[in-house]
Amino acid sequence: MLIDGFNREVDYLRISVTERCNFRCQYCMPDKPFSWKPKENLLSFEDMFLFVKAGIDEGIKKIRITGGEPLLREDLDKFIKMIHDYDSSVDLALTTNAYLLPKVAQKLKDAGLKRVNISLDSLKPEVAKQIAQKDVLKDVLEGIDKAIEVGLKVKINMVPLKGINDNEIVDILEFCKQRDIEVRYIEYMENAIAKDDLKGLYGREILTQIERKHIVSKIGRIGSSPSFSYKTKDGYKFGMIDPHKHDFCETCNRIRLTAEGFLIPCLYFEDAMSIKEAVKNKDIQKAVEILKIVLKNKPEKNKWSEDDTETSSRAFYETGG
Ligand code: SAM
Ligand code: SF4
Secondary structure (H helix, E strand, O other): OOEOOOOOEOOEEEEEOOOOOOOOOOOOOOOOOOOOOOHHHOOOHHHHHHHHHHHHHHOOOEEEEEOOOHHHOOOHHHHHHHHHHHOOOOEEEEEEOOOOHHHHHHHHHHHOOOEEEEEOOOOOHHHHHHHHOOOOHHHHHHHHHHHHHHOOEEEEEEOOEOOOOHHHHHHHHHHHHHOOOEEEEEOOOOOOOOOOOOOEOOHHHHHHHHHOOOOEEEEEEOOOOOOEEEEEOOOOEEEEEOOOOOOOHHHOOEEEEOOOOEEEOOOOOOOOEEOHHHHHOOOHHHHHHHHHHHHHOOOOOOOOOOOOOOOOOOOHHHHOO
């Protein structure tokens, strides 16, 4: 079992397999051109897997693959299969913009993927295009359909933005309700990389819009999830991730690995350590030692602040959201 310095059990590993993306979402990585770190810096899936195996042996039970856009990375299905074949009880999930999902959903499911969280910020082609800075909606919707069709458990993530997609909060709820998939609204987190004039909605404002159409009751936070669950009178369950009000740190069970091999104890905390050398040298004991140091250094609380986006900034695309 992995325990951090504040007695929290850490059993959830989030892996960002690439910082690159085929979208340029206004809240994440709006500016082009963009200087990517060289591909040679990336950890290979074989090296990543050595660390993943050690992590599972030490107590990791849930793994989420994210990015950047994880579907841009070749052989992702093979990486998923390696993990699944090693321990099929690991809860294996993926977060994606779904643009490339129609072609690979079946392959990922066959490899052992169980769940997929898909970002869907608008049902209007021109608004989706405005947010992602690319004409994406048709492919994203096909990706959602395909994921459902092949039997992946799907959740939708929406980031409501003032004056852009905040009139679609209920529409997205209805879209998800019709397909019996959960939507989770994520408050926009201010950061120095996002477009300057962007404003998000607070969780309370999002709920108010839903309550104009539905009678909503609270369910609560389930386990270590950052999402607070609600349900409509007819039993449809949806979630709210509201970091402006809650910091989720008390029950944090996660640790992050970047595409370049840095283990990050907490978002908005610079104390990351690299496992790259250790796994390249097949020195698993060393990698586990580093994991334990990083866990010991995991701070009690994150230092993100809505008003101080410079010092508390991080690149969502690098750490995986
Ligand atoms: N490319 C994939 C996607 O968009 O789903 C995975 C990576 S993305 C960084 C993971 C999640 O972070 C997405 O749900 C996205 O909406 C969210 N995200 C990115 N920037 C954000 C911000 N500034 N505030 C809140 N959520 C953000
Ligand atoms: Fe790409 Fe996801 Fe960031 Fe959008 S939120 S730019 S899809 S990594």
